[in-house]
Amino acid sequence: MSTPALFNVAGKVVVVTGATGTLTGSAADYLATQGARVVYLGRSQSKLDTALAKIRGAHPAAEVLGLVADVSDRAALERARDAIVAKWGRVDALLNGAGGNQPGAVITPDKTFSDLDFAAFEQVIDLNLHGTVLPSLVFTPALLASNSASVINYSSASVARAVTRVVGYSAAKAAVDNFTRWLAVEFGRRTKGTVRVNALVPGFFLGEQNRRLLTNEDGSLTSRGQSICAMTPFGRFGTPDELHGAIHYLVADASKFVTGTTLVVDGGFGVFSGV
Numbered sequence: 486m487s488t489p490a491l492f493n494v495a496g497k498v499v500v501v502t503g504a505t506g507t508l509t510g511s512a513a514d515y516l517a518t519q520g521a522r523v524v525y526l527g528r529s530q531s532k533l534d535t536a537l538a539k540i541r542g543a544h545p546a547a548e549v550l551g552l553v554a555d556v557s558d559r560a561a562l563e564r565a566r567d568a569i570v571a572k573w574g575r576v577d578a579l580l581n582g583a584g585g586n587q588p589g590a591v592i593t594p595d596k597t598f599s600d601l602d603f604a605a606f607e608q609v610i611d612l613n614l615h616g617t618v619l620p621s622l623v624f625t626p627a628l629l630a631s632n633s634a635s636v637i638n639y640s641s642a643s644v645a646r647a648v649t650r651v652v653g654y655s656a657a658k659a660a661v662d663n664f665t666r667w668l669a670v671e672f673g674r675r676t677k678g679t680v681r682v683n684a685l686v687p688g689f690f691l692g693e694q695n696r697r698l699l700t701n702e703d704g705s706l707t708s709r710g711q712s713i714c715a716m717t718p719f720g721r722f723g724t725p726d727e728l729h730g731a732i733h734y735l736v737a738d739a740s741k742f743v744t745g746t747t748l749v750v751d752g753g754f755g756v757f758s759g760v
């Protein structure tokens with residue numbers, strides 16, 4: 486059965502930053518299996534080689550490209566953009582996936598806000614906020630060359646309601662949400678809808694960054710992991726594939742009139758009072 490046009494992403498040129506991560510890598514691989522031309526941007530050539538070998542092994546027809554680009558490195562992003570435009574002419578979707586936390590910007594139970602490592606706080610703002618703004622800026626000409634483009638920023642469940650400990654990460658992701666709305670209006674007015682901008686709000690998904698916070702060595706839940714599952718009506722963490730549908734929708738023309746929104750994928754965490 487062929488994919489309905491609304492949801493057809495075949496041939497769309499999709500750029501994923503931080504593409505060798507848990508959620509990002511899963512999204513990049515999924516879109517490649519759907520016929521999108523996927524550009525994996527990452528900091529490590531060897532990790533990119535491994536990711537590309539994996540997807541090509543599983544899907545020999547996958548049209549994928551791996552390019553080294555740190556999201557804080559404007560020149561590297563520009564080189565990547567130019568290589569992509571030379572190969573495929575435009576960018577139809579930009580997934581600003583690179584993001585994460587720093588130990589010093591987390592207030593562990595034995596610490597108080599007064600112990601905050603401000604340099605680590607700044608690094609977290611730098612990666613999550615500046616690391617979303619700069620790729621968006623650099624890829625703008627390539628997005629404008631598309632007749633239907635989508636920017637997808639990665640927000641967090643810690644924006645709408647305070648999540649203990651993660652002070653820097655929450656502030657950075659809140660700013661990403663605001664930037665999402667700002668850029669949606671800017672592109673909306675400028676392109677009359679050709680380029681839309683939305684944010685994905687994943688709830689809690691186990692990845693390399695949060696595994697030690699949420700699970701013990703034997704795989705059982707830490708008390709924080711238990712609290713999160715208790716606050717999630719579905720009673721569990723999400724799995725990376727459970728973001729695919731939302732991402733597919735935002736990349737596809739099915740979301741053609743959707744801009745400036747946040748799409749929450751969290752098993753109900755964000756709406757549950759806990760009672």
Ligand SMILES: NC(=O)c1ccc[n+]([C@@H]2O[C@H](COP(=O)([O-])OP(=O)(O)OC[C@H]3O[C@@H](n4cnc5c(N)ncnc54)[C@H](O)[C@@H]3O)[C@@H](O)[C@H]2O)c1
Pocket residue numbers: 502503504505506507508509510527528554555556557581582583584585612616639640641642686687688689690691692693694695
């Ligand atoms: N896992 C979750 O539960 C969760 C929840 C909400 C939001 N998010 C967000 O979703 C996005 C993807 O999360 P993930 O779980 O795949 O994280 P991840 O850590 O597995 O992947 C992030 C990737 O970004 C890369 N990266 C870090 N700094 C970079 C830089 N300067 N330049 C380029 N790449 C860089 C890392 O190497 C890594 O490959 C992140 O923005 C994260 O904050 C994750």
